[in-house]
Amino acid sequence: MRTTKTGSIFIISAASGTGKTTLVSRVIANHPEIRVSISHTTRAPRGGEIAGQHYHFIDPNKFEQLIDEGAFLEYAMVYGNYYGTSIEGVKMLQENGFDVILEIDVQGAEQVRRCLPEAVSIFILPPSFQILAERLRSRGTDEPEIIEKRLNKARSEIEQSLLFDYVVINDDLVQAEMDLVHIIKSHSLTQSKQQRFIENLLENS
Template identity: 60%
Template sequence: MLQSGHIFIVSAASGTGKTTLVSRLSTHQPDIRISISHTTRAPREGEQNGVHYHFVSRTEFEEMIAGNMFIEHANVYGNYYGTSLKAVESLTQQGFNVILEIDVQGAEQMRRLLPEATSIFILPPSMTELTERLKNRGTDSEDVIAHRLKKSREEIEQSLLFDYVIVNQELTQAEQDLLAIIRSVGLRAQAQSQTITRILTGE
C-alpha cells in the first residue's frame, strides 16, 4: 500500500539561500520533490523552463488564475508566481514529499488552504550577512538591495508564524536540519496509519 507524501512550505527572505538549500536536498533525497512554480518573470542566466520554473506570459498566468489552477499565487516585485494544484496532488499521491518553495505572501495563503502542510522558514545568520549576500549577487542596484532588505526584515518578523525555523549559517547543517523536519513529520503516528493497519491485518 502506497503511503501518501506530505507537503512542506519553505519560505525565506530574499538572499537567504532557500533555493540552493532545497535544490541540494532534493538532489540527495529521491523521495523529495520540489514543486515547480509558474512565473511571469524572465528567466535568469542558467535557468531552464520546466526545471527551475514554468515561464509563462502574464496573459497565460491570468487565464490560469481564472481557471482556479493555482493553490496560491502572488505578485512579487511586479511578477506573478503560482503553485499548480494538479502538480502537487500528483506528486503526493505517488508517495513523494513535496516542497513548495514560495515567498512569505504565498505561504500565508498556503497555510490557510492546506492546514495539514508543514511550514518552515529559513533565516539568514544575521542582517549583516544577508546584506553581503545580496550585494555579492551582483544583479541588483543599491536601491533594489535597500528595498529587498526592508522587505526581508518584514518577512523575518513573520517567521514566528511558521511551524519550524532553520538558520542557514552553514549549508550542510541547514540541509540536515531540513531533512530532519521532513523525516519527523513522516514518523508521526497519524502519518503511519497505513503502516499500522498493514501490521495489524497482516497484509
C-alpha cells in the same frame, strides 16, 4: 508489507538572500524521495535557469487565465511579476509518494497554510541581518534599487517566521541541509502518517 504513501507538503520560506534556493536544491539532489514543486512565473529567466526545471515561464495573460481557472494553490505578485504554485503539479507528486517542497514567499505560505492546515511550514533564517545584506549584494542579479527594496522588506518577512512550525538557521549550509531533512523525515514517522501501515499490520495479525 509497506503500502505506497501519499507525500506530505512542506512550505519553505525565507527573506531574499537567505540561501533558500541553494538549500532546497541540495536537499532534492541528495534525497530523490523529496521533490520541489516547480512554480509558474511571468518574470524572464535569469542566467542558467531552464524552463520546466527551475520555473514554468509564461506570459502574464496566460497566468491570469490560470488564475481564473482556479489552477493555483497560491499565487502572488512579487516585484512586478506573478509567481504561482500549480494544484495539479503538487497533487501529482503527492500521489506518486513524493514529499513535496513548496519554495514560496511568506505571502504564498499564508495562503497555503489557510487552505492546507496539514502542511508543515519551515522558515529559513540568515545568521544575521548584516550577512543577509552581503549575500544580496554579492549575487549581482538585481539593480541597487531592487536590492534596497528587498532589504527593506526582509525585516517584515523575518517577523513572519513566528508563524511557522520550524525554523532553520542557514549559517553552515551542510548543517542547514541536515536540519531540513531531519524535519521532513521525522514528520513521516508521526502516528497520522503511519496510520495506514498500522491498520494493515493489525489486519494481518
